[in-house]
Amino acid sequence: MKIPPHQRLRLANGLKLILLPRADVPLIAVDAIVRGGARLDPEALAGLASVTADMLTRGAGARDAFAFADAVEGAGGSLDAGAHAEAVGLHAVFLRRDRALMLELLADALQRPRFDVSELDRVRERRIEFIKATKDSEPQSLIGNYGRALLFGAHPFAKPIGGSERSLAALQPKDLQHYARDHLGADRTTLVFGGDFDVDELGAEVEAAFGGWRAAKLPLPPLTEAPRVRGRRVRLIDAPESTQTYFWIGNIGVARSYPQRAALEITNTAFGGSFGSMLMQALRVRSGLSYSASSGFRRASVPAEFSIGSFTETPSTTQAVTIALETLDALKRENLGKRAIDSARSYILGQYPQGLETAADWATALAELDLYDLPDSTIDEFPDALRGVDAEQSRQVIAGAFPDSDDVDIVLIGDAAKIRTEAASFGTLSERSLAAPEYS
Amino acid sequence: MVTPPPTSGHPRAFHEAASQVQTHQLANGLTLLVWPNHNIPSVSLHNWVRAGSRNEGGGRTGLAHFFEHMMFNGTSHRARGEFDRLMEAEGGSNNAFTSQDVTVYQDWFPSSALELVFELESDRIANLAFEPDVVENERKVVWSERRMRVDDSNAALLEEQVQATAFQVHPYRIPTIGWPQDIESWTLDDLQDFYRTYYAPNNCTLIVVGDVEPARVFALAERTFGVIPRGRAPPPVELEEPEQRGERRTSLARPGQNPLLQLAWHAIRASDVRQPALNVLQTILVGGDASRLHRSLVEEQRLAVAIGGGWSEGFDPNVFVLHATLSEGGDTQVLEAAIDAQLARVVAKGITEAELRRAKNLAAADFWRGVATIDGKARMLGEYAVMHGDHRHLFTAPAAYERVTLEDVQRIARTVFEPQRRTVGVLQPTAEAFCEESVLDEADA
Numbered sequence: 001m002k003i004p005p006h007q008r009l010r011l012a013n014g015l016k017l018i019l020l021p022r023a024d025v026p027l028i029a030v031d032a033i034v035r036g037g038a039r040l041d042p043e044a045l046a047g048l049a050s051v052t053a054d055m056l057t058r059g060a061g062a063r064d065a066f067a068f069a070d071a072v073e074g075a076g077g078s079l080d081a082g083a084h085a086e087a088v089g090l091h092a093v094f095l096r097r098d099r100a101l102m103l104e105l106l107a108d109a110l111q112r113p114r115f116d117v118s119e120l121d122r123v124r125e126r127r128i129e130f131i132k133a134t135k136d137s138e139p140q141s142l143i144g145n146y147g148r149a150l151l152f153g154a155h156p157f158a159k160p161i162g163g164s165e166r167s168l169a170a171l172q173p174k175d176l177q178h179y180a181r182d183h184l185g186a187d188r189t190t191l192v193f194g195g196d197f198d199v200d201e202l203g204a205e206v207e208a209a210f211g212g213w214r215a216a217k218l219p220l221p222p223l224t225e226a227p228r229v230r231g232r233r234v235r236l237i238d239a240p241e242s243t244q245t246y247f248w249i250g251n252i253g254v255a256r257s258y259p260q261r262a263a264l265e266i267t268n269t270a271f272g273g274s275f276g277s278m279l280m281q282a283l284r285v286r287s288g289l290s291y292s293a294s295s296g297f298r299r300a301s302v303p304a305e306f307s308i309g310s311f312t313e314t315p316s317t318t319q320a321v322t323i324a325l326e327t328l329d330a331l332k333r334e335n336l337g338k339r340a341i342d343s344a345r346s347y348i349l350g351q352y353p354q355g356l357e358t359a360a361d362w363a364t365a366l367a368e369l370d371l372y373d374l375p376d377s378t379i380d381e382f383p384d385a386l387r388g389v390d391a392e393q394s395r396q397v398i399a400g401a402f403p404d405s406d407d408v409d410i411v412l413i414g415d416a417a418k419i420r421t422e423a424a425s426f427g428t429l430s431e432r433s434l435a436a437p438e439y440s
Numbered sequence: 441m442v443t444p445p446p447t448s449g450h451p452r453a454f455h456e457a458a459s460q461v462q463t464h465q466l467a468n469g470l471t472l473l474v475w476p477n478h479n480i481p482s483v484s485l486h487n488w489v490r491a492g493s494r495n496e497g498g499g500r501t502g503l504a505h506f507f508e509h510m511m512f513n514g515t516s517h518r519a520r521g522e523f524d525r526l527m528e529a530e531g532g533s534n535n536a537f538t539s540q541d542v543t544v545y546q547d548w549f550p551s552s553a554l555e556l557v558f559e560l561e562s563d564r565i566a567n568l569a570f571e572p573d574v575v576e577n578e579r580k581v582v583w584s585e586r587r588m589r590v591d592d593s594n595a596a597l598l599e600e601q602v603q604a605t606a607f608q609v610h611p612y613r614i615p616t617i618g619w620p621q622d623i624e625s626w627t628l629d630d631l632q633d634f635y636r637t638y639y640a641p642n643n644c645t646l647i648v649v650g651d652v653e654p655a656r657v658f659a660l661a662e663r664t665f666g667v668i669p670r671g672r673a674p675p676p677v678e679l680e681e682p683e684q685r686g687e688r689r690t691s692l693a694r695p696g697q698n699p700l701l702q703l704a705w706h707a708i709r710a711s712d713v714r715q716p717a718l719n720v721l722q723t724i725l726v727g728g729d730a731s732r733l734h735r736s737l738v739e740e741q742r743l744a745v746a747i748g749g750g751w752s753e754g755f756d757p758n759v760f761v762l763h764a765t766l767s768e769g770g771d772t773q774v775l776e777a778a779i780d781a782q783l784a785r786v787v788a789k790g791i792t793e794a795e796l797r798r799a800k801n802l803a804a805a806d807f808w809r810g811v812a813t814i815d816g817k818a819r820m821l822g823e824y825a826v827m828h829g830d831h832r833h834l835f836t837a838p839a840a841y842e843r844v845t846l847e848d849v850q851r852i853a854r855t856v857f858e859p860q861r862r863t864v865g866v867l868q869p870t871a872e873a874f875c876e877e878s879v880l881d882e883a884d885a
Contacts (some may be wrong), residue, residue, distance in 0.1 A: 025811065027812065069616070070798070071732045071801060072730075076800075085691075093805070125767065126745045129698060129765070132697040135593040137596065140588065244592060245589045274533070285520070289584070313587065343528050343531065348658075350482075350530065351531065357479060357480050
């Protein structure tokens, strides 16, 4: 599969535009990315980029928050805004006939957000309460935040992208206005449209709607690389009466531009990225210790984390964590055989067309390439790259990208009274309460 | 903001798509639906088995869900693990889910693996193995799943209690994952009985969407599934929930920070002609930031931080549920009164034309998003074929939504939001278990 025909344009103000027409269903999707994102949040204001993104759609241009939501939903559309570590993004899907409305809302959100004080007050309160409610009903979904806080230390990736209870409470309207002034602008933005439209018409409409947008006030600062951790640290997050221990094992991995990406994907698929993977076999199929176990490398322009995640009944905490670490040892010691590599290769080749099925999928994929400055060959030549991966390349990836089990940070969310001693047996222990208003 | 109805979509293309779906029934009763689509070289295959927690009885709850696990654990022809190993090696992945009504097995694979997938799927319908040690291992896995999904989740624990309170007779009272004591007590005999009863070709509907030719799919099905004998018709679920004659309440106290409120009213079944009207009502009440309850209770009155809801479209009438999360220290009684006031307004005065238009437009857009992928097509075909009784209703669904009137919505609101037919669940957090201070500082900090 190759990237379908598309056009790339650049407006005079620096805004990049990618247009990928396709008329199989009467929908238009757009991905807008504005470089910057949560990595720019000041230390005490984690969540700033994320809340700013949220507020872009809660009142903009002539519409207050209610009118904006009415306009989107009244047309049967969707328009969601959010942030990740390196960008603020908007994703919208509208029916073809509502193209003009879609552009108007997108342009208002990016160029004319209102940042109403009372609206911010509501958003902030709700987000703080959501974090608490998540701790009550889905604590495992927060474990990555605890893991990154420990692993990245002073690096920007340590901060929770959505903020913590403490940092969210500190956010003021002026912080959002400064973020928008400094970090939102045409020179930072790429718009990728996919769907049922005429390229010339839409190109002209985008020019009219975005051609007058200013640049961001500040240049985008460079992002440094975080050092890998040596030795073992254990962070225990006390969740009284939890019936299970949820665990995370991580270290710094590799960048999105890692040259041996095909070998990396094959190796991780075999290690913890599929049902037949080594981790699933060890923790679920052979031992029955857990419902699920997985591993992955988070994508970013500088190395982000590699992590393993799983959970088990409280009394089997030591056994399950030990098996996870031993499975990593086995990968490092024995590498992957031809059969495992062949299987993972087929699996990825067989699955990836379904991730690139719709015009909206392609818009998202092209936006990602653009964000990380990757060439089209990243997609177009990926199948061939996969076909070329051999045992030696996988061995190099295992040696270079996967950590030794002696050099990892471990986070456990569980009933500390029952697992504190066991937790300490894995490394230097520190402890926090799940109810504490921050992740570090 | 009101925009006109989406009459200008691709009605012709869609009408043509409807005629592309081909159906076939094997002599043993297996029903097949095939929707060819060659956008990508991939296939989605969903096998809908009419077995859910609705088919379970006392002391044996969770069996349908346990089967979802066992179906990956080997047959008399293939050792445990072979199913996934073979499928992944050919580029396929798979999963399954169990509901109160059905268990659905899903495979996503390149079209080159079609034959293998049919062999694997028919093998596990015909020849499932029951090794005692495998059963015991899987029992532990299911326990782990229950602890994650339910026991460590205040919201799920409350939902389980509300469902068990709202239904006293009908098996919709049963949690699909099973009551803890039952997970411990299934025997090999129970499993074999359940398998023989429900895992027969005549109890399955096979949906195949993607890069395939229908004639080849039908031939493959004849060769693989066709050799499996028809089973006896599973016993019908004849239990009917008697009319609820007074409000029921249930409460939980759990470690945590946020109070939760859930309300459940007895509603309708999937195949009810009022289904589009109830879905429109659901969108108007809780669908999106412009919905009534979100706007009033979350944004304006700030009595809750989130409110959502919906109903499970089942073979039998299920409940319509609203679930709300309150701020720490929030008052569930005040929120409940505010919800009552909002619902009373809908019942007394109905909804507006703008609200109706918005809900219809959202339904239309959802529909187009759904059919944009082969997996979405497979899911929607399956829902209409199995839960609504006829896959052709999928293609008339957009028109059915367009026909819903203001009066239809008010009428279904009046029918559902009957105070004496509701169950109220409240979870109050007990904060003392949580201590905000770190009890141990980092040794090397």
